[in-house]
Amino acid sequence: MSKSHNENVLSLIEQFAATADALLSSAAEFNKEQLPPRRWKGKELTELVKVKNIQNLYFMEKEGKLPDWYRQNRNENNGYTLEMAVEAMRVLGTLPWRQIDEPPAILSFTNFKGGCWKTTTSWHFGSWAASKGYRVLMVDVDPQASLTRNLGFQPDYFIHAEDTLAPFLMYDEEPTEENVAERILKTHIYTLDLLPASLDLQSVEWGLAAAIHSVSYNSDLDDAEKDAERAKFFLRLAYCLNSVAQRYDLIVLDGTPTLGVLPLNIVFAAHGLVVPVPTEKVDFASTKSFLDLLSDNIRTLTHLFDDQIDVPQPRFLATKFESGQMSSSSQSVLDDFIRPTFGEHLFKTVIHQHRAAVGAGSYFSRTMFEVNATTLSVKSDARKRCMENYEQAFTEIMNAMVFPLWPTTSKLKALAEEI
Numbered sequence: 001m002s003k004s005h006n007e008n009v010l011s012l013i014e015q016f017a018a019t020a021d022a023l024l025s026s027a028a029e030f031n032k033e034q035l036p037p038r039r040w041k042g043k044e045l046t047e048l049v050k051v052k053n054i055q056n057l058y059f060m061e062k063e064g065k066l067p068d069w070y071r072q073n074r075n076e077n078n079g080y081t082l083e084m085a086v087e088a089m090r091v092l093g094t095l096p097w098r099q100i101d102e103p104p105a106i107l108s109f110t111n112f113k114g115g116c117w118k119t120t121t122s123w124h125f126g127s128w129a130a131s132k133g134y135r136v137l138m139v140d141v142d143p144q145a146s147l148t149r150n151l152g153f154q155p156d157y158f159i160h161a162e163d164t165l166a167p168f169l170m171y172d173e174e175p176t177e178e179n180v181a182e183r184i185l186k187t188h189i190y191t192l193d194l195l196p197a198s199l200d201l202q203s204v205e206w207g208l209a210a211a212i213h214s215v216s217y218n219s220d221l222d223d224a225e226k227d228a229e230r231a232k233f234f235l236r237l238a239y240c241l242n243s244v245a246q247r248y249d250l251i252v253l254d255g256t257p258t259l260g261v262l263p264l265n266i267v268f269a270a271h272g273l274v275v276p277v278p279t280e281k282v283d284f285a286s287t288k289s290f291l292d293l294l295s296d297n298i299r300t301l302t303h304l305f306d307d308q309i310d311v312p313q314p315r316f317l318a319t320k321f322e323s324g325q326m327s328s329s330s331q332s333v334l335d336d337f338i339r340p341t342f343g344e345h346l347f348k349t350v351i352h353q354h355r356a357a358v359g360a361g362s363y364f365s366r367t368m369f370e371v372n373a374t375t376l377s378v379k380s381d382a383r384k385r386c387m388e389n390y391e392q393a394f395t396e397i398m399n400a401m402v403f404p405l406w407p408t409t410s411k412l413k414a415l416a417e418e419i
Contacts, residue, residue, distance in 0.1 A: 039079030050094035083190040104245040105402040108253040108270035112290040117319040119146045122254040127367040130192035134249040140197035142256040148196040161200030175240040208261040231305040237265035272401035273312045278320040279330035316342040319351040349393035357386035
């Protein structure tokens with residue numbers, strides 16, 4: 001029997017998806033095996049490990065304070081890897097980690113519109129922080145799984161629902177430290193781990209919404225008990241992350257560009273909310289719609305659950321700023337709309353497009369913080385501008401949203417910079 005028209009179209013779509021999966025998987029394996037890790041040397045290395053003179057490190061190698069293979073590896077491969085640098089910082093006592101009694105900082109990068117550089121910005125922030133030696137956990141809660149793919153893993157090909165947070169969010173499994181840790185993937189960056197996503201997370205959104213609805217019709221519960229039960233569904237992600245949080249300094253959340261139960265979990269799990277706002281008028285208007293929807297949901301939830309849900313204060317980050325001949329439009333949107341609206345809640349640094357650097361990095365699933373200057377075909381000045389721009393923005397985020405949570409670490413950092 002011949003196939004129907006719909007069956008033929010379905011077969012064609014499935015063929016496209018299978019071919020795309022195979023190509024993307026092959027590219028991911030190439031990137032994993034062929035791209036060398038970034039090496040730090042000279043001034044970059046001394047600034048990273050916080051010694052005044054490179055000779056101090058060579059002396060540590062000679063005196064046996066660092067592993068005996070460091071000198072040969074450094075000479076043969078032209079510098080230290082991040083793993084080597086972290087060990088040097090441990091010996092020197094200059095690791096940037098939070099103090100044990102200070103909380104891991106959880107930051108959510110969110111906006112309900114696609115294309116606002118939510119994933120791009122969170123990915124670069126995690127990569128930058130890891131390259132400084134911080135212990136970073138990236139958490140992908142977007143069914144499209146772009147962050148998972150950016151970090152070198154192929155969602156839906158190797159990663160499925162059971163490999164994500166889905167079983168915990170849906171109450172199919174208890175989120176103990178051991179169970180959640182089993183889902184954490186080590187990435188090619190020494191100090192950066194990933195809780196991955198897959199398309200299966202879309203069913204979590206539907207499942208949570210249905211579960212919340214069913215609570216309303218549970219005759220065994222009074223109104224207060226129903227409120228408490230419904231609140232739990234919005235705090236499930238926070239509960240999951242708390243089980244492994246003490247392993248890290250920073251936890252970075254990237255979620256779906258929609259507004260629902262799962263995205264609200266991302267908001268309520270965070271200490272700080274970073275909202276990327278592209279310097280384009282249509283995107284600014286979409287951000288305004290996002291704020292309307294967010295405020296409506298928060299008003300409803302806080303009315304129902306009172307103090308059970310803690311809403312983080314948002315800060316805004318202008319992104320996708322056009323340079324050169326196209327800059328006048330971006331500048332107008334920034335000056336006429338974004339700055340007047342958000343005022344002091346807008347970070348001063350504006351993220352530029354960096355088409356060459358970000359584009360080449362995305363193709364190879366790398367940021368400029370992870371590769372050597374000559375690894376990708378990006379001009380040195382373009383790479384430098386990209387890294388400096390992001391560094392300035394992310395330092396602002398750390399100062400405003402992370403260091404206030406780490407008073408002892410901030411004090412020690414300030415003293416170290418004075419000495």
